Amino acid sequence: MNLDHSPEVEAFRAEARDWLRSHVPARPLPSLETEEGFAAHRAWEALLHGDRWSAVSWPEEYGGRGADIERWLVFEEEYWAAGAPGRVSQNGISLLAPTLFDHATPEQRARVLPSMASGEVVWAQAWSEPESGSDLASLSSRAVRTEGGWLLHGQKTWSSRAAFADRAFGIFRTDPAAPKPHQGLTYLMFDLRAPGVTVRPIGRLDGKPAFAELFLDGVFVPDEDVIGEPGQGWRIAMSTTGNERGLTLRSPGRFLAAADRLTRLWRERGDPADTALRDRVADAVVGARAYELFTWAGASRFGEGGRIGAESSLNKVFWSQYDIALHETALDLLGPDAELASGAWAEPWLFSLAGPIYAGTNEIQRDIIAERLLGLPKGRR
Amino acid sequence: MRFLPTGEQCDYARTLRSLLGAAAVPAAVRAWAAGEHGPGRALWSSLAGTGLFALAVPEAYEGLGPLPVELALGFVELGRAGVPGPVVETAAAAVLLAALGDEALSKRFLPGLASGGASATVTLPGGSPYALDADAVTHRFTVTEAGELRLAAGPGDPLSSTDPARRLYRPPADGELLAAGPEVAAAAGTALRWARLLTAAQCLGVGEALLARTVEYAKQRTQFGTPIGGFQAVKHRLADTLLALEFARPLLWAAALSLSPRDVAAAKLTAGEAAYAAALTALQLHGAVGYTEELDLSLWLRKARPLRDAWGTPSRCRAEVVAG
Numbered sequence: 001m002n003l004d005h006s007p008e009v010e011a012f013r014a015e016a017r018d019w020l021r022s023h024v025p026a027r028p029l030p031s032l033e034t035e036e037g038f039a040a041h042r043a044w045e046a047l048l049h050g051d052r053w054s055a056v057s058w059p060e061e062y063g064g065r066g067a068d069i070e071r072w073l074v075f076e077e078e079y080w081a082a083g084a085p086g087r088v089s090q091n092g093i094s095l096l097a098p099t100l101f102d103h104a105t106p107e108q109r110a111r112v113l114p115s116m117a118s119g120e121v122v123w124a125q126a127w128s129e130p131e132s133g134s135d136l137a138s139l140s141s142r143a144v145r146t147e148g149g150w151l152l153h154g155q156k157t158w159s160s161r162a163a164f165a166d167r168a169f170g171i172f173r174t175d176p177a178a179p180k181p182h183q184g185l186t187y188l189m190f191d192l193r194a195p196g197v198t199v200r201p202i203g204r205l206d207g208k209p210a211f212a213e214l215f216l217d218g219v220f221v222p223d224e225d226v227i228g229e230p231g232q233g234w235r236i237a238m239s240t241t242g243n244e245r246g247l248t249l250r251s252p253g254r255f256l257a258a259a260d261r262l263t264r265l266w267r268e269r270g271d272p273a274d275t276a277l278r279d280r281v282a283d284a285v286v287g288a289r290a291y292e293l294f295t296w297a298g299a300s301r302f303g304e305g306g307r308i309g310a311e312s313s314l315n316k317v318f319w320s321q322y323d324i325a326l327h328e329t330a331l332d333l334l335g336p337d338a339e340l341a342s343g344a345w346a347e348p349w350l351f352s353l354a355g356p357i358y359a360g361t362n363e364i365q366r367d368i369i370a371e372r373l374l375g376l377p378k379g380r381r
Numbered sequence: 382m383r384f385l386p387t388g389e390q391c392d393y394a395r396t397l398r399s400l401l402g403a404a405a406v407p408a409a410v411r412a413w414a415a416g417e418h419g420p421g422r423a424l425w426s427s428l429a430g431t432g433l434f435a436l437a438v439p440e441a442y443e444g445l446g447p448l449p450v451e452l453a454l455g456f457v458e459l460g461r462a463g464v465p466g467p468v469v470e471t472a473a474a475a476v477l478l479a480a481l482g483d484e485a486l487s488k489r490f491l492p493g494l495a496s497g498g499a500s501a502t503v504t505l506p507g508g509s510p511y512a513l514d515a516d517a518v519t520h521r522f523t524v525t526e527a528g529e530l531r532l533a534a535g536p537g538d539p540l541s542s543t544d545p546a547r548r549l550y551r552p553p554a555d556g557e558l559l560a561a562g563p564e565v566a567a568a569a570g571t572a573l574r575w576a577r578l579l580t581a582a583q584c585l586g587v588g589e590a591l592l593a594r595t596v597e598y599a600k601q602r603t604q605f606g607t608p609i610g611g612f613q614a615v616k617h618r619l620a621d622t623l624l625a626l627e628f629a630r631p632l633l634w635a636a637a638l639s640l641s642p643r644d645v646a647a648a649k650l651t652a653g654e655a656a657y658a659a660a661l662t663a664l665q666l667h668g669a670v671g672y673t674e675e676l677d678l679s680l681w682l683r684k685a686r687p688l689r690d691a692w693g694t695p696s697r698c699r700a701e702v703v704a705g
Contacts, residue, residue: 293631379611
């Protein structure tokens with residue numbers, strides 16, 4: 001058992017750190033959830049891609065560096081420590097790409113992955129529907145067979161960044177007569193600017209306009225944009241949601257950097273006599289370390305052929321609760337200044353509030369933990 | 382970087398687990414609480430046979446160590462089984478004497494502690510003032526705030542713990558002076574870190590035992606015509622218990638690897654809180670039967686809180702984390 005990186009990994013870290021030091025914008029970019037910020041972040045993705053830093057874990061043929069999970073985590077540590085911009089391509093890189101690597105044809109990978117890595121095509125996810133959130137298998141949007149492809153009908157909602165994104169991926173009902181709700185679903189990709197697509201932005205709690213719902217009225221999808229076999233969409237999608245909850249969505253680098261910022265804030269503004277607040281700062285520091293170490297243990301298992309399974313639900317509940325607690329602690333340290341929307345902690349605090357809701361609500365995650373990890377009986381939700 | 386126990390480390394933990402699983406540990410705990418040390422001593426000697434106590438002692442003095450990772454993994458098993466007695470204190474005493482670097486003292490005490498032929502209790506600055514199980518041990522060490530290491534002749538005045546299997550004694554102030562000076566204070570600091578680490582490991586094991594027993598109970602106990610483990614409110618408490626334990630575990634491993642004050646404090650804080658929360662959940666989900674002495678569950682329920690506070694309360698550990 002050890003936590004030491006090899007000289008090769010440390011050299012990779014140094015290379016990433018040097019590159020980030022000379023390329024990270026001196027001033028933060030505008031929020032990627034706005035039109036202006038979206039464009040600026042797309043340009044940042046292109047810059048990253050130019051030196052193959054946008055998708056380090058991908059094979060070189062698609063623009064990556066073939067980095068193993070250890071190097072990917074080291075890169076993330078350096079990325080967040082450098083204060084680099086948020087990733088506008090995250091939905092594509094962390095949700096769609098793993099699905100493509102597992103289930104797509106070589107032609108699909110060659111066509112989709114390079115433009116994703118460069119930021120030329122930014123992807124949005126289209127999972128939820130107005131009546132299908134936690135019970136996703138109850139979805140009712142349809143894909144109907146037509147010559148050379150499918151026609152999409154229905155409505156998708158809570159689609160992050162869809163207001164400005166180029167394309168989307170999701171699952172649709174292709175066999176309404178299937179005996180069970182999670183059968184007869186098909187995973188496919190579609191163009192958000194195709195005829196029949198209406199994108200309606202939904203203002204979020206943090207006031208940002210990139211969130212959207214999608215109305216689909218006879219949108220044509222060619223056969224080449226179906227991933228895997230028609231009817232197998234549920235199984236394919238579930239291999240993706242494990243990634244979303246697990247390692248790829250919230251790298252420990254992000255929380256380590258945030259805990260460092262919180263510690264600095266405590267040293268600058270904290271009242272040493274306020275031991276209650278001091279204890280919460282300590283919990284934030286310990287939480288980031290726990291999350292980091294849990295991830296290294298998971299990465300070690302993964303490196304030996306393990307899969308990300310139901311453990312990703314432990315991960316998801318932990319980081320989403322941790323994220324809120326960390327930001328609330330910062331707000332309490334700031335006192336009256338916490339309310340200022342321009343402050344450095346206000347926006348990430350608002351964003352943290354969504355954590356227990358998205359990527360599968362924490363109630364559903366706890367059911368998964370109880371049933372799959374502890375073996376408790378299935379019960380009524 | 383491979384942040385997982387090695388095959389050998391896992392094998393050792395499994396060996397301890399099966400040894401303890403085959404022993405009648407709850408009966409030994411009940412006897413220990415009544416002041417009958419025989420069954421507990423028999424348990425200790427089989428633990429010593431696996432080399433457990435030798436892991437804390439350098440090879441120069443007939444030990445196998447120091448091997449903090451192996452020891453921490455072993456102490457998780459001691460906590461899971463609920464092994465009674467000053468296991469942490471015996472290991473901490475060995476670390477204290479080894480860290481002191483006094484050859485005469487090392488030769489006098491360490492081989493016995495390594496073989497399990499001798500046991501020890503110890504009080505250190507920064508720990509509790511009360512010596513655990515001072516009536517049952519071979520040696521009673523005390524390090525004073527002034528940096529004096531003394532060996533007490535007798536157990537001192539008895540006090541009761543909320544866990545009857547933890548028999549506390551107020552150490553006598555006198556005793557043979559073994560060493561004094563800044564090197565004693567430094568060695569005591571090292572021993573305190575090890576005691577904290579191994580208590581954290583025990584906490585993790587206690588929490589695991591509480592969770593496992595409660596999960597089994599929730600599958601069997603029916604109300605309203607269905608196992609209570611099918612109710613979402615029950616499931617979610619158990620899921621949170623597992624979550625807290627699983628995030629404490631890698632902190633424990635990292636603390637055993639680095640033995641840095643900050644990592645050790647983080648591990649103790651997290652494992653202690655997780656075990657105590659597991660106890661509260663176990664009690665709640667067992668209902669009134671959990672509030673009885675008759676059920677073996679009580680052996681772990683009563684251990685969780687004292688272990689959470691032993692060798693570094695959560696508040697003290699948090700202060701250490703922020704001090705950096």
